[in-house]
Amino acid sequence: MKKLVLVVVTAAAVVAAALIPSGPPVQAASKGFGSAVSAVKQTTWQTNASVTALAVAGNTVYAGGLFTRIRPPGAAKGVQESVRTYVAAFNKTTGAPTTFAPKLNGAVRGIATSPDGKWVVLGGDFTTVNGVKRSKIAKFSVATGQLVAGWDPVVSARVKSIDIYGNSVFFGGAFTKVDSRVSNRLAAVKLTDGTLLPWNPNADDDVYAVRASGNGTRVFVGGPFETINGKDHYSLAMVNSTNGTALAMPAASLIPKPTWGCTTRVKVIETQGNKVFAGNGGDGAGCYDGIIAADATTGKALWQSNCLGANEALKAIDGWLYKGSHAHDCSQDGSFGDGTGTHFLLVQSIANGKIGPWFPNTDADPNSTTQVGPLAFAGDSTGLWAGGDFLKVAGKGQQGLTRFSSAPGGAVPAVPKAPALTAGAAKVTLKFTDVYDVDNITLTYSVYRGTTKIGSYKYNSYYWDKRKTYTVTDTGVKSGQTVGYRIDVTDDRNTVKSSTASVKVH
Structure with missing residues (x-):
């Protein structure tokens, strides 16, 4: 008898999936993680502040x-x-x-x-x-x-x-x-x-960030200043690297000017090739904490993200922009909202700014002079180093310094629960709950009846999501059979398996 497998997703899962950006940020890689480096921290010495x-x-x-x-x-x-x-x-x-x-x-x-x-x-x-x-x-x-x-x-x-x-x-x-x-x-x-x-260039207030363009013809500067060489260039400026003359940078107009209740300033700048990225931090509830990506020659904006939670560190590696921030609300970008905690470490696609598959986390030392978590990044295609005032990484003690590698392997998906089974007349209905992987958004779920794979399905999930339930109906069984089912989950390199649940078919 030819088997028929039906898949049903709960309404909540459909809504959640609709918010997930399409394209490279959600694609798992065969190396086991979807971005340039894994979220698994590597062995590293620590600092006392x-x-x-x-x-x-x-x-x-x-x-x-x-x-x-x-x-x-x-x-x-x-x-x-x-x-x-x-x-x-x-x-x-x-x-x-x-x-x-x-x-x-x-x-x-x-x-x-x-x-x-x-x-x-x-x-x-x-x-x-x-x-x-x-x-x-x-x-x-x-x-x-x-x-x-x-x-x-x-x-x-x-x-x-x-x-x-x-x-x-x-x-x-x-x-x-x-x-x-x-x-x-x-x-x-x-x-x-x-x-x-x-x-x-003569800035009228402190400068927090200085970064040369990839070809060395421009220098990008950021901070709480309002003027460069006496002319209006609030918080972000692109200047000639030889004579210091400020050049037109249309993207800088995306940074809101100070008001009585809100002041924001560029805290960190990163460049890669002919792109420049400026990260802000604001004072005041809901004050601008976004990232602007711009063309490093024309100064025109390429994209902008508007997460709330000040940016402290940026590093571009391959096609990804890693950021250290106190991000707590990215609902403006179609991602997590307030109430999901502080996401101190994230990655965004250099192409479009969408949040990508890399979800380690730190804390912030409440007794430090800074109290913000990650403060600095450095790295290359081999890995990323992060420094700051944190005391823990991935929930374990690691003060001040940590690193992440691009070596294949990465994090392993969480182990799924055994499926819930309901027997019918010559059919079995399975319900299983998704899991998450701190290195990937897209995971593949395979449903097995004994040693027979009856279907594979790709679903997207973030660890901050409410877990979603999926339903599969297997009609490739006979009345009177006792059959066992399990769920395998893979990120294309690492595979985990649920325990087996059994039921007698009516």
């Missing part, structure tokens, strides 16, 4: 922040600690610390490595390095770990963000002078010898 800056050079990851100690994974605070005053370096492959341990007398707020991987530049609040005067900015050799003698621009106040392109080191912060020249919150020096360059 916030990590506020990260950068990669070759197989070394540099971390800067407010910490003064590091410790092994799994160790409690105060146990097996090693001294690292505001900066440390780690092996990118193993997560273990290197011997790089300069002594700074103040926090590190920004880090950049040169494109050739030979140099690392730190910025922050410090005034000495290894007892040598260094005013808010310092350069080190990646090969030797030594402070570069003679490279010593004198910056009058905090350096918050740094980027390097070619022989230019661009930086922004709270300063008003560099080497006695008036340089309001933005400046550039030569990477080779630290000589001050004429680039001087």
Whole structure:
């Protein structure tokens, strides 16, 4: 007898599926996860306070922040600690610390490595390095770990963000002078010898983010400023990388101007190829916390997301934009709403901004000076590093620093419950509940009668969704038979199986 299998989805499941964006963000990959990296955290050392800056050079990851100690994974605070005053370096492959341990007398707020991987530049609040005067900015050799003698621009106040392109080191912060020249919150020096360059965009308030375009012709800057070179450029500006002239950037008009009840500012900027991404954080209920994607040459907007929850970190890897934020309401983008918790780590499609398949999470240390969770990202096609003020990752102790890999494997879907069975006349009706996978949105559910697969179905699910129920009717049975059914779930690499439920056919 030819079998007939019918599938029915509950009304709630139909509504939920309609909200899920189509296209690449929901496609599971054969490597076991759908985005560029897995949501499974890798073994990494920890810090005793916030990590506020990260950068990669070759197989070394540099971390800067407010910490003064590091410790092994799994160790409690105060146990097996090693001294690292505001900066440390780690092996990118193993997560273990290197011997790089300069002594700074103040926090590190920004880090950049040169494109050739030979140099690392730190910025922050410090005034000495290894007892040598260094005013808010310092350069080190990646090969030797030594402070570069003679490279010593004198910056009058905090350096918050740094980027390097070619022989230019661009930086922004709270300063008003560099080497006695008036340089309001933005400046550039030569990477080779630290000589001050004429680039001087003159922001009227602090700069939080500085990022050069992929071709080096533009520099994007963000912060709470209202003007660049005396002209209106609220919070986000695109400037010429040679003379500092502000260029027209239509996408910046999407950022709302301050009102009595709401102020928002760009907190982080990322670039990839000819695209630039600016993430905001707002003060006030419902105040703009979105991300704008724009063309890095024309400044025209490509897409905008409007999740609520300030953005703190962005990193583009392959076709994905990873973000660290306190996202709590993305209903404006057709995703989760308030009441589902804070989603500190998310990924969005670079093509359209839709939330993609990557759902690890952290917390935020309520006793830290920042209290926001993730604060900095760095990485490449091999993986993503995240730093911040968190105490836990995936519900387990891991302070200040964590990492995620692109190596195949990834998270395993949750184990489904055995199906509920109802026997009829020469038929069996099964009901089974979906599960979720923190690495994928789309999962394949296969229904087995004994060793016979009677059907496979692809469904979308997010862990914050109310679990959905699906119904399958199997008519390929005979009256009097006792048959057993189970549900297999796969993400295209990892497969889990429910226990078997049995019933006698009428």
